Amino acid sequence: MAKIKVAKNGTKRDAITQKGAGLFRKKGFAASSMRELADSVGVEASSLYNHIGSKSEILRSICFTVANRFTSQLNEVEQVSQDAVGKLENLIRFHIQMMLENFDEVYVANHEWKQLEEPYLSNFLSQRKAYENRLADIIRDGISKGSIKDINPHVVVLIILSAVRGLEFWQRNKKNISESELVEQMVSHLLNGITK
Amino acid sequence: MAKIKVAKNGTKRDAITQKGAGLFRKKGFAASSMRELADSVGVEASSLYNHIGSKSEILRSICFTVANRFTSQLNEVEQVSQDAVGKLENLIRFHIQMMLENFDEVYVANHEWKQLEEPYLSNFLSQRKAYENRLADIIRDGISKGSIKDINPHVVVLIILSAVRGLEFWQRNKKNISESELVEQMVSHLLNGITK
DNA sequence: ACACAAAACTAACGGTTATTAGTTTTTTGG
DNA sequence: CCAAAAAACTAATAACCGTTAGTTTTGTGT
Numbered sequence: 266m267a268k269i270k271v272a273k274n275g276t277k278r279d280a281i282t283q284k285g286a287g288l289f290r291k292k293g294f295a296a297s298s299m300r301e302l303a304d305s306v307g308v309e310a311s312s313l314y315n316h317i318g319s320k321s322e323i324l325r326s327i328c329f330t331v332a333n334r335f336t337s338q339l340n341e342v343e344q345v346s347q348d349a350v351g352k353l354e355n356l357i358r359f360h361i362q363m364m365l366e367n368f369d370e371v372y373v374a375n376h377e378w379k380q381l382e383e384p385y386l387s388n389f390l391s392q393r394k395a396y397e398n399r400l401a402d403i404i405r406d407g408i409s410k411g412s413i414k415d416i417n418p419h420v421v422v423l424i425i426l427s428a429v430r431g432l433e434f435w436q437r438n439k440k441n442i443s444e445s446e447l448v449e450q451m452v453s454h455l456l457n458g459i460t461k
Numbered sequence: 462m463a464k465i466k467v468a469k470n471g472t473k474r475d476a477i478t479q480k481g482a483g484l485f486r487k488k489g490f491a492a493s494s495m496r497e498l499a500d501s502v503g504v505e506a507s508s509l510y511n512h513i514g515s516k517s518e519i520l521r522s523i524c525f526t527v528a529n530r531f532t533s534q535l536n537e538v539e540q541v542s543q544d545a546v547g548k549l550e551n552l553i554r555f556h557i558q559m560m561l562e563n564f565d566e567v568y569v570a571n572h573e574w575k576q577l578e579e580p581y582l583s584n585f586l587s588q589r590k591a592y593e594n595r596l597a598d599i600i601r602d603g604i605s606k607g608s609i610k611d612i613n614p615h616v617v618v619l620i621i622l623s624a625v626r627g628l629e630f631w632q633r634n635k636k637n638i639s640e641s642e643l644v645e646q647m648v649s650h651l652l653n654g655i656t657k
Numbered sequence: 658a659c660a661c662a663a664a665a666c667t668a669a670c671g672g673t674t675a676t677t678a679g680t681t682t683t684t685t686g687g
Numbered sequence: 688c689c690a691a692a693a694a695a696c697t698a699a700t701a702a703c704c705g706t707t708a709g710t711t712t713t714g715t716g717t
Contacts, residue, residue: 292575293489295489300674308695308696309696309697311698420650431623434619442613451616454620494703494704495704510705511663511664
């Protein structure tokens with residue numbers, strides 16, 4: 266009879282969710298079975314249900330935990346007195362850090378949110394939309410104060426969020442460049458471009 | 462007894478593949494059933510097999526058709542005599558155009574390639590890797606000729622490809638900005654940055 | 658109009674799915 | 688050390704999956 270290993274300060278539910286994030290990232294949510302998840306946890310599938318309510322609940326937990334962390338950081342950044350470019354830089358760095366430190370979870374939230382059931386799907390999309398709008402507000406502020414070029418704020422948000430999200434492809438090249446160098450170069454490109 | 466509607470110059474296989482792209486984009490490959498696909502085509506599930514070999518063959522067809530189109534364009538761009546920034550701009554425009562004109566197919570190739578079976582999965586990844594390396598070569602050339610800042614070429618490739626890919630989120634905002642304006646602003650941001 | 662091919666149908670196959678019920682083992686607290 | 692709670696197990700369920708076989712209908716070329 267196997268036992269679920271729990272990390273320090275973590276419940277068994279957390280352990281299952283973490284393994285779920287890894288599995289869902291590798292295979293996709295719909296293509297992952299509870300039996301596979303149970304295997305990776307080291308237990309029979311039915312035993313999982315002593316700790317979680319359903320398969321979809323795991324996905325829900327992953328998606329909203331990630332979404333809430335981004336929202337929290339944005340809350341803090343908005344309150345700090347800093348110019349628009351500084352705020353943007355702060356958020357870009359946070360996105361990169363989240364991507365590198367919570368890879369599985371962020372990846373799953375980015376890719377598998379479509380498999381959420383209503384009303385969670387709608388909630389998730391609303392939250393993301395609101396996040397994007399607040400980001401656009403920061404850029405608008407920078408434009409009106411003259412520190413940012415007059416570009417459509419939503420286009421800028423799109424590019425920045427997509428670029429940091431693209432770090433999911435970075436794993437492979439990790440060796441060739443240090444993490445700090447990566448962050449600096451991304452920030453530099455996204456803010457200042459690449460042409461001389 | 463229903464009949465599959467075929468577009469002009471298209472086989473029934475093409476019609477099924479196209480509906481498949483739409484379905485796989487909306488629900489994901491693994492979460493889409495052949496019965497659902499048959500419904501959207503207007504036929505019974507078993508009838509599909511008169512035209513296609515398997516479910517996975519549809520995905521394969523979508524992914525490699527898209528990949529080959531991008532590779533073809535890169536072949537052409539490489540042969541034109543143009544500086545690195547001009548080549549990059551050309552490719553960025555092509556990516557944006559593909560994303561807007563073949564949304565379902567490009568989206569599926571971007572998101573569902575993980576569900577490909579071997580050896581197709583490895584082939585697909587090799588092709589993508591090769592594409593990225595050739596893009597990095599263009600940037601390296603621009604750096605050595607002085608037209609592009611000295612940034613890690615792979616970081617630049619990452620940002621550009623991710624940004625154009627991010628257009629999958631654009632659909633929603635389509636109303637507020639014209640397509641040509643969108644392209645110009647994206648090219649401008651990716652090449653020249655946003656700071657004044 | 659008739660023969661042949663193409664493409665639809667119905668029915669069924671073995672396999673997998675998430676989840677539940679009921680039981681047994683393990684852990685915990687007094 | 689014993690009782691109660693937690694967490695594991697086995698077994699089974701009904702639903703759904705991709706795909707095949709066999710049959711019938713539809714379209715086509717002469």
